[in-house]
Amino acid sequence: KQEVTQIPAALSVPEGENLVLNCSFTDSAIYNLQWFRQDPGKGLTSLLLIQSSQREQTSGRLNASLDKSSGRSTLYIAASQPGDSATYLCAVRPGDSSYKLIFGSGTRLLVRP
């Protein structure tokens, strides 16, 4: 059974710092992995999607990597800003042709001015 874990559960950093959020999954047979951002009381915003054949994806200050064999993904945020404060969720699409995402419990990020 696929399980997704995100560490740390919460992170507080000063503005300008580069940071890494971690995501691990127990079954390497995945179809893709998606990183989301969720602001308090809001929906999920898709940040990056990495296909199982890819190693990384970049969008602006965000870079997500995927190491399927070790069951890990990282989200790197460069030069963090207070506006980056949110909960970041990692989700995997199992490789068993399931039409679903399995989510981690998220990392709550606070970027202090």
Next chain:
Amino acid sequence: DTAVSQTPKYLVTQMGNDKSIKCEQNLGHDTMYWYKQDSKKFLKIMFSYNNKELIINETVPNRFSPKSPDKAHLNLHINSLELGDSAVYFCASSPPRTGGLDEQFFGPGTRLTVL
């Protein structure tokens, strides 16, 4: 705006009532989903529909009945509401699964409170 939309945004109701949540996407996607986010903020799949057909029912009580009148709509009807149904319900959609590019897009959520 191209998006996934849900109504209502907030729903407060008494135990035992029946309620519906509507979802619409204008992204031209084939697949739609319902997820539940509990009080601990954990998101879990409830249902998946592909081309109006039910694909996944993740052991959801049969008090929950999704209905897809067409590919752009997936509504969720809940009978005999219970306290434990209080949560945020998210609708999502994704394009056809081609090469792992089926990125899921989420609606703004419906916060259901059962009193």
